[in-house]
Amino acid sequence: MMRHGRLGILALSALALAGCNGIQSPLDPGGPQAQDLARLFWTFTAVLAAIWLAVMVALGFSLRRRRPADADPLATDPARERRFTAVVAGLSVATGVTVLGLTGLSYATQKRLFTVEPEAVSIRITGHQWWWEVRYEEPDASRTFTTANEIHVPVGQPVKVKLNSADVIHSFWVPSLMGKQDLIPGRENDISFVTERPGIYRGQCAEFCGFQHAHMGILVVAEPQDAFDRWRNAQIKAANPPSDPEREKGQQAFLSKPCIMCHTVRGTPASGKVGPELTHVASRWYLAAGTLPMSRGNLAAWIIDPHGIKPGVNMPLIKLEPDELNAIAAFLEGLK
Ligand code: CUA
Numbered sequence: 001m002m003r004h005g006r007l008g009i010l011a012l013s014a015l016a017l018a019g020c021n022g023i024q025s026p027l028d029p030g031g032p033q034a035q036d037l038a039r040l041f042w043t044f045t046a047v048l049a050a051i052w053l054a055v056m057v058a059l060g061f062s063l064r065r066r067r068p069a070d071a072d073p074l075a076t077d078p079a080r081e082r083r084f085t086a087v088v089a090g091l092s093v094a095t096g097v098t099v100l101g102l103t104g105l106s107y108a109t110q111k112r113l114f115t116v117e118p119e120a121v122s123i124r125i126t127g128h129q130w131w132w133e134v135r136y137e138e139p140d141a142s143r144t145f146t147t148a149n150e151i152h153v154p155v156g157q158p159v160k161v162k163l164n165s166a167d168v169i170h171s172f173w174v175p176s177l178m179g180k181q182d183l184i185p186g187r188e189n190d191i192s193f194v195t196e197r198p199g200i201y202r203g204q205c206a207e208f209c210g211f212q213h214a215h216m217g218i219l220v221v222a223e224p225q226d227a228f229d230r231w232r233n234a235q236i237k238a239a240n241p242p243s244d245p246e247r248e249k250g251q252q253a254f255l256s257k258p259c260i261m262c263h264t265v266r267g268t269p270a271s272g273k274v275g276p277e278l279t280h281v282a283s284r285w286y287l288a289a290g291t292l293p294m295s296r297g298n299l300a301a302w303i304i305d306p307h308g309i310k311p312g313v314n315m316p317l318i319k320l321e322p323d324e325l326n327a328i329a330a331f332l333e334g335l336k
Contacts, residue, residue: 023199024176030222031176031177033113033179034175034178043102047102113178114192120158120159121158123159124162125151125162127172127205129209130212132172132216133276134147142236143236146264151219151220153195154225155198155223156195158192169207171205171206174202174203175203178193202219205217235279235280239335241267246327248331250327250328250329254331264277264279275314281335282335283336299329300329
């Protein structure tokens with residue numbers, strides 16, 4: 001029994017620690033802002049754990065102390081009373097100092113989080129039920145473009161993200177990189193961050209925003225400056241023209257269906273603004289805001305059954321013949 005108990009504790013601690021690293025953990029920081037937050041977390045944990053331990057030890061001692069059986073329960077000892085008063089007063093002051101100290105630390109960290117150097121990359125993110133509209137802004141309008149659900153950033157460069165919402169309140173949170181910031185309709189918030197190493201970080205909407213709140217993921221791809229420049233230059237371009245007859249057929253089918261009422265594919269007449277931009281949809285890692293890995297099969301599955309995969313989603317079901325479905329999936333898969 002004892003052995004099982006120990007094994008259980010071991011398994012539980014392993015499980016708990018497994019949450020401390022990975023692509024979506026505030027305890028596995030990928031940049032200075034997340035490091036500040038992780039440091040704050042560990043400081044709070046250490047101080048509070050030490051206080052809890054001290055209280056438990058003191059409690060243990062006092063429970064073990066016994067009064068002699070014949071002692072008068074109402075008798076008081078003035079010297080002892082004075083000692084107790086001093087101890088209680090001292091501990092009250094210590095509590096105040098600890099709380100003030102932790103508040104000061106928290107305030108200093110927050111101040112550092114919001115003083116980031118002028119940004120090298122400026123991104124505007126608009127929250128939708130349930131996906132992220134992403135706009136890369138530049139003073140030169142011809143270099144501004146829109147994408148969705150995945151942002152790329154150059155390693156080591158400050159990135160500023162401006163946030164607002166098209167419908168309800170969402171919250172932008174990439175735990176390995178920064179704290180949370182809300183996306184509020186009719187109001188602009190912002191948050192800045194720097195990444196320290198190349199990698200992929202996963203973010204998640206952190207404010208309950210309806211049925212598919214859990215399927216509102218975002219990916220941050222941090223890459224060296226030259227890779228980022230290549231990505232940005234590719235995203236600015238219009239969509240690749242279909243490279244084979246099937247994709248050609250798929251494009252025609254796509255353009256003849258209501259798909260174009262909601263989606264934009266730059267370089268074609270499709271210019272809807274309701275759903276995610278699809279100009280380079282196949283260059284992304286995931287489909288439907290982190291719900292499915294990108295592949296031709298999943299593109300087809302998503303088009304044929306959006307409500308089975310993400311119940312409540314706004315994407316309507318479009319009637320398609322099987323060969324049209326395959327052709328459209330092939331066309332979309334060509335949009336790298
Ligand atoms: Cu958007 Cu939760």
